[in-house]
Amino acid sequence: MAEIIDGKALSASIREDLASEAKRYEEKYGRKAGLAVVKVGHDPASEVYVRNKIAACDRTGVRSFAYELPGDESEERLLTLIDKLNDDPEVDGILVQLPLPAHISEKKVLARIRPEKDADGFHVVNAGGIMLGLPCTKPCTPAGIIELIKSTGVSIAGKHAVVVGRSNIVGKPCAMLLLAENATVTVCHSRTLDLASYTRSADILVAAVGIGRFIKGDMIKPGAIVIDVGMNRDDGKLCGDVDFREAEKVAAYITPVPGGVGPMTVTMLLKNTIESAFRCRED
Ligand code: NDP
DSSP states (O other): OOEEOOHHHHHHHHHHHHHHHHHHHHHHHSSOOEEEEEEESOOHHHHHHHHHHHHHHHHHTOEEEEEEEOTTOOHHHHHHHHHHHHHOTTOOEEEEOSOOOTTSOHHHHHHHSOGGGBTTSOSHHHHHHHHHTOSOOOOHHHHHHHHHHHTTTOOOTTOEEEEEOOOTTTHHHHHHHHHHTTOEEEEEOTTOSSHHHHHTTOSEEEEOOOSTTOBOGGGSOTTOEEEEOOOEEETTEEEOSBOHHHHTTTOSEEOOSSSSHHHHHHHHHHHHHHHHHHHHHHO
């Protein structure tokens, strides 16, 4: 049976260190590190994510600034708010919860956030930084995935890592971070032919597909590390992209859903905010 990679426990231990760092920042600079969280409209999943992020800030000693805008807010007014937050000396990180309503361009909004305050690591400058291996803010979910893999104690270098999914926020940056850790990386997507032939050769398998229980037990190499990014609703219950019951019989290590990647994503957001607060002062 696979060993569970406990994202909650790992998060709790990293958050203890982050709380000390947040306290050190406050003592040194006389104010808390600050994260602005902007939500537009009433997407139910976004409401939960935003609530969790704000609660995590409070518990870690990061000040949160919540902006809840109506669903019909204009793009122009949202961009004006971002400009204001970019210039606000109390705000070290800015997060705009996605998805945005269809009349607002995500591309434009993400590009408007100053890269140094881009807590999510989605700005093109940070995406480019990952590609070139430069110091930059890493996107939270992929950064959390790397920490989860490292927590097993298994070395990433030389392993075959297969990432299923090529989104700009999970799949692609995750592949780049695995490459930076010296894995041999294969990226699969909806047009990949014979997907199972790739997943079955993965020492490290990252599933970021968005289809519940998509990865079956017979698609997994015995002894693999399986990271399940998926957050899908099945009859109101959360389920991952991996068929957990089947996979735990084959894999050596596996993340559960919930309690795996999700908590680490929020933890990496706190880390990005605190690091950005220090960077602003010490550069
Ligand atoms: P996207 O929908 O943006 O991307 C899904 C990817 O899966 C695409 O690259 C797509 O390929 C690929 N895909 C779809 N169908 C197949 C298929 N049949 N075979 C192989 N590949 C396929 O999703 P995200 O990357 O944003 O998110 C993925 C999952 O992770 C979702 O469940 C999401 O909710 C979850 N998530 C969880 C987070 C967390 O903190 N736990 C954070 C972010 C996301 P193509 O490019 O060809 O269309």
